[in-house]
Amino acid sequence: MELTREEESALKGEQGEILQMAYRILVATGEATDAEKLVPIEWAHLSGVNYNTIGDAGEEFLSGISKNARVKVKTTLNPMGFDIDNVSNYGLNENFISKQLSIKNSYETMGVIPSFSCIPYEIYDIPKNGTQVAFAESNAAIHANSFDNLKTNKESAFSALASAIIGKSPYSSLRKEDNPNITIRMKVKNPNELTYGMLGFFAGKIGDTSVNISGLGEMDKRQTKAMCGGMGTSGTCAKFIFGEGDSDCEKIDFDEKEMQNVHDELNTAEKGDLITLGSPQLGLDEISDLAGKLKGRSFQKRCMVFLPRTVKEQARKIGYTNELERAGCEILSDCCTCLSPLISKDNVDAVTTNSIKGAFYLKNSNGVGVNLKSLSQIVEDETR
Amino acid sequence: MKKVLVSGKVEGIVLKSENPINFLGTVDKKTGIISDKNHDLFEKSVKDTILVFPSGVGSSVGAYTIYSIKSNNTAPLAMICQKADLTVATGCALANIPLITISDEEFSSIKNGMNLSFDTDSSNQIHYQ
Numbered sequence: 463m464e465l466t467r468e469e470e471s472a473l474k475g476e477q478g479e480i481l482q483m484a485y486r487i488l489v490a491t492g493e494a495t496d497a498e499k500l501v502p503i504e505w506a507h508l509s510g511v512n513y514n515t516i517g518d519a520g521e522e523f524l525s526g527i528s529k530n531a532r533v534k535v536k537t538t539l540n541p542m543g544f545d546i547d548n549v550s551n552y553g554l555n556e557n558f559i560s561k562q563l564s565i566k567n568s569y570e571t572m573g574v575i576p577s578f579s580c581i582p583y584e585i586y587d588i589p590k591n592g593t594q595v596a597f598a599e600s601n602a603a604i605h606a607n608s609f610d611n612l613k614t615n616k617e618s619a620f621s622a623l624a625s626a627i628i629g630k631s632p633y634s635s636l637r638k639e640d641n642p643n644i645t646i647r648m649k650v651k652n653p654n655e656l657t658y659g660m661l662g663f664f665a666g667k668i669g670d671t672s673v674n675i676s677g678l679g680e681m682d683k684r685q686t687k688a689m690c691g692g693m694g695t696s697g698t699c700a701k702f703i704f705g706e707g708d709s710d711c712e713k714i715d716f717d718e719k720e721m722q723n724v725h726d727e728l729n730t731a732e733k734g735d736l737i738t739l740g741s742p743q744l745g746l747d748e749i750s751d752l753a754g755k756l757k758g759r760s761f762q763k764r765c766m767v768f769l770p771r772t773v774k775e776q777a778r779k780i781g782y783t784n785e786l787e788r789a790g791c792e793i794l795s796d797c798c799t800c801l802s803p804l805i806s807k808d809n810v811d812a813v814t815t816n817s818i819k820g821a822f823y824l825k826n827s828n829g830v831g832v833n834l835k836s837l838s839q840i841v842e843d844e845t846r
Numbered sequence: 847m848k849k850v851l852v853s854g855k856v857e858g859i860v861l862k863s864e865n866p867i868n869f870l871g872t873v874d875k876k877t878g879i880i881s882d883k884n885h886d887l888f889e890k891s892v893k894d895t896i897l898v899f900p901s902g903v904g905s906s907v908g909a910y911t912i913y914s915i916k917s918n919n920t921a922p923l924a925m926i927c928q929k930a931d932l933t934v935a936t937g938c939a940l941a942n943i944p945l946i947t948i949s950d951e952e953f954s955s956i957k958n959g960m961n962l963s964f965d966t967d968s969s970n971q972i973h974y975q
Contacts, residue, residue: 483940483942486852486939486940487939487940489939490851490852490935490936490938490945491932491936491939493849493850494849494930494931495932510907515907516910517910519875519913520907522917523910523913523940618906618909618932618933618936619906620906620909620936621936
C-alpha cells in the first residue's frame with residue numbers, strides 16, 4: 463500500500479502514539495485486503511460498544527485511548543447493552559452497568575455522537591451519492607452500499623475506529639467497483655419481512671463481497687432492513703446489486719426449499735415466552751405501523767420493542783409510545799435484541815421474533831430457543 | 847515474506863500450529879496458554895514465541911484478546927501466517943506485534959522449535975534454522 467509522506471510520518475510515531483496506532487490498524491487492514499492507498503471518508507459508524515461483546519479488554523482499551531484520541535469526522539455509535547431509563551427493571555448487575563457507562567463515557571470523550579443505534583442510515587441525512595464512509599455495523603454497511611449509494615467495506619470495530627480518528631480508510635474491495643459472479647434469483651411468492659430476512663441470510667452465506675439479486679418486488683423499509691440484517695449475520699458479504707448481472711454469472715434460486723432450510727436452521731421452538739421486535743432497531747415508520755396494528759389490542763405476554771433514542775423521543779411526541787405501552791410493550795432505546803444482556807436463558811426458554819438477525823444471536827449467543835413469525839402473525843397470535 | 851502487516855524486528859523460537867487460531871476463547875488472556883482441548887497447541891504458551899499458524903478464525907472481538915495478552919506480557923514476539931485475516935491483523939496492529947505473511951513453501955519449511963528472525967525495515971527475508 464502506498465502512503466503519503468505525512469501518513470508515513472504518522473505511522474512512524476512522529477505525530478503521537480494514538481495516530482501511530484490508528485495508522486497501524488489501517489495499514490494492517492489495507493495490506494490484508496490489498497488496498498492501494500488510503501482515501502478520505504466523511505462518516506464513521508462504530509461497533510464495539512456493548513459491554514456484553516467487548517468485555518473488560520474492550521472497556522480498558524477504550525478508557526485508555528480516550529484520554530488522547532479524538533475523532534476527526536462525523537462518528538456515530540452502535541447500540542449498547544441497556545436503556546438507562548429502565549435498566550432497573552431488568553436485574554442487570556452493578557458491574558455490567560458501570561462498565562457499560564465507562565464505555566459510553568470513553569466514546570463521548572473521543573467526540574463520538576452517542577447515537578446507540580444500528581440504523582444510522584435511517585436517523586441521519588444520507589450524504590451525496592458515492593460518498594466514502596466507514597460503517598462497522600454489518601446491516602448498516604449493507605444498507606449503505608445497497609440502498610443509500612454510499613461506499614463502505616464491512617469494517618471491523620477497529621478499522622472503523624481508526625478511520626474515525628484519521629478520517630481515512632483503506633481503498634479496497636467495495637470502495638471500488640465490484641462485479642459479483644453470482645446472481646441470486648428470488649423465487650418465493652408473497653414475501654413478508656421474515657422471507658426477506660431469510661433471503662438475506664441465504665445470500666450472505668453464498669456471496670463473498672457482493673451478490674447480484676433479481677426478482678425483488680416493491681419493498682418497504684421493514685423488508686429492506688430485514689434483508690440487510692439477514693445478510694450481515696451469515697457471512698462477509700456487504701452489498702446487494704440489483705439485477706440479473708452478466709450472462710456468465712452463476713444463477714442460484716432462492717425458492718421455497720432454500721427458505722425452509724434457513725427456517726429450520728434458525729427456528730428452534732414452537733412458541734416463545736417473550737416477543738422481541740427490532741434487530742435492526744425500529745424506525746419511526748415501523749413504530750407508526752405497529753401502533754396502528756395494535757389499536758384496541760394488547761399483548762398476552764411480554765413484548766420488547768427496540769428503537770433508537772431519537773425515534774423514541776419523536777414517537778413520544780406523536781403519542782405512539784403511549785399507545786404501545788398501553789398494549790403491553792416494553793420500549794427500549796440505546797440497545798437492541800442482538801447480543802442483549804437483558805434476555806437470558808435463566809428466565810426465558812424461547813423468544814418469538816420476526817428478525818433473522820435477532821434469531822441468529824438469540825440462538826447462538828443468548829442460548830435461548832427461537833420461534834420465527836412475521837409481525838402480522840405475531841400480532842394475530844399474541845394479542846387480543 | 848509476502849506481506850508486512852505490522853512492521854518490526856524480532857528474533858525468537860518458533861511455536862508452530864497446523865490449525866487456525868480463534869483467539870477469542872482459545873487463548874487464555876492472563877497466561878497466554880491455549881485452552882482449547884481440540885487445538886494442536888493445547889496447554890502450550892504463546893508467550894515470547896514466534897507464533898506461526900495458517901490464519902486466524904472467529905469473531906473479530908478476538909483482536910481484543912491479542913491486545914490483552916500483550917498488556918499482560920504473555921503475547922508472542924511476532925506472528926507469521928499463511929493468510930492475512932482481519933482479526934489477527936487488527937489485533938496485532940492494536941498491540942504492536944509484528945505480523946507478516948509467508949508463502950506455503952516457507953510455511954512448510956518452518957518447524958517448531960527453530961530459531962527465527964526478521965527485520966521488516968531492512969529486508970523481506972526471514973532467517974531460520
